[in-house]
Amino acid sequence: MTFLKTTTFALFTMASASAAFAQEVTLRFQHFVSPKSANPTYFMQPWAEKIEKDSGGRIKVELYPFMQLGGKAPTQYDLIRDGAVDGGWVIPGYQPGRFPEAEAMELPFMTTKSGEQASVAAWKFTQKYLMDDFKDVHLIAAHMHGPGIVHKKGPSIKTVEDFKGLKLRGPSRPATLLLDKMGATPIGMPVPAFPEALSKGVVDGGVITWEMSPSLKLDELTDSHTDVAGDKALYNLYFIWAMNKDKYDSLPDDLKAVIDANSGEFASAWAGRAHDEGDVGGKQVMTDDGNEIAVLSEEETARIKALGEEVTAEWIAEATEKGLDGAALVEDAKAFVAESL
Structure with missing residues (x-):
């Protein structure tokens, strides 16, 4: 009887331990x-x-x-x-x-x-x-x-001057700093607010990825989508x-x-x-719906890059004023990008 009790207790203990081990989190x-x-x-x-x-x-x-x-x-x-x-x-x-x-x-x-x-x-x-x-x-x-693309109502961007006066959604401070440099009026807002802002005319367009375009109905809310030339992203x-x-x-x-x-x-x-x-899929949806898909010329892309370099230089100076090593941050970021190729 003692043996049976001992065995039963041991089996119960093992079962309890096993149940605890297998407990779902x-x-x-x-x-x-x-x-x-x-x-x-x-x-x-x-x-x-x-x-x-x-x-x-x-x-x-x-x-x-x-x-x-x-x-x-x-x-x-x-x-x-x-x-x-x-x-x-x-x-x-x-x-x-x-x-x-x-x-x-x-x-x-x-x-x-x-x-x-x-x-x-x-x-x-x-x-x-x-x-x-x-x-x-x-x-x-x-x-x-992936690369940030300019999505807007009306025809695509062809020159830097085309940004002037456009109200464009920006997702981050660096992105809005670049939009401002190009003459646009940047409006910072999170992704969920973008479609409504477009439909109500609060913005003329904005910068976001290809992949987000279908879920935000940018094929319906915008008409054109413009990328920069080369292998570097306008923003990220x-x-x-x-x-x-x-x-x-x-x-x-x-x-x-x-x-x-x-x-x-x-x-x-x-x-x-x-x-x-x-x-890949997002760009295809925009293409299939007949929207204009454009890539800026190398010359216009070079002009935007020059403005981007101004943004970076000003960012380094601002970061340094805050006590950060702005130059080192930028150089290390570039070095890590180069290592990843």
């Missing part, structure tokens, strides 16, 4: 765009599925588009930091001045037109300069999108994919290892590659 990650856009389709969802597979089903990642868990896109970092969500997608540039060093990666013509290459550079830059800035969250990836945007620090720290070591194995340069390159995949 649900992580709620939030973003601010359509689930059909490129990053959710080609990175976020596959990443979530890989986390679940690699953890043997012990971690489930739920993705919530359009800020469904609450808050606004510009406050996403704080929502993750404070634990309102377990993780999510952040554009640091939506809070100008808070993460000033990150702007070095967003300066005009800094990155190539490959989101994957730019994202490898972004991760290396982040490791050197930004880990302290993001110490309140657990960083999973830092990445860039810096993102992070991050997790609440306490939530990460609460995971057992083997589940932390699953997150870690799907983080860093590997995840950053994956996120950037997602934008490259989306750009």
Whole structure:
């Protein structure tokens, strides 16, 4: 009888331990765009599925588009930091001045037109300069999108002078500084606000990627789409994919290892590659709908690059006044981009 009791207790203990070991952890990650856009389709969802597979089903990642868990896109970092969500997608540039060093990666013509290459550079830059800035969250990836394109009502941009007087949406401070240099009236706004601003005539157009165009209905709301010549992007945007620090720290070591194995340069390159995949399809949608697809001449692109160099020089001076080594930030950003080729 004693043997039976002892055996039963041992089996119960083993079963309880096994149940505890297999207990599912649900992580709620939030973003601010359509689930059909490129990053959710080609990175976020596959990443979530890989986390679940690699953890043997012990971690489930739920993705919530359009800020469904609450808050606004510009406050996403704080929502993750404070634990309102377990993780999510952040554009640091939506809070100008808070993460000033990150702007070095967003300066005009800094990155190539490959989101994957730019994202490898972004991760290396982040490791050197930004880990302290993001110490309140657990960083999973830092990445860039593909080339920024000028989308507008009416005919395409053909000269620098064509920018004069246009009210154009800009996603970041460096982008709006360049638009201002070219004579446009830049209006900073997050992605979700762009379609309504277009439909109501608040803006004449804006700069954003090919891949975001279909989900924002830019084939209907704009008429033309203009890229610059060459292999460098007119502008780019810096993102992070991050997790609440306490939530990460609460995971057992083997589940932390699953997150870690799907983080860093590997995840950053994956996120950037997602934008490259989306750009191909997005451009095709605009083309198929009969919109004008244009590329500026090399001569006009050179004129914009010269204005971009003015923006960069002024940014370096401003960063230096704030106590940062602006010149080193820019040179290292360029070096990391070159290494990624």
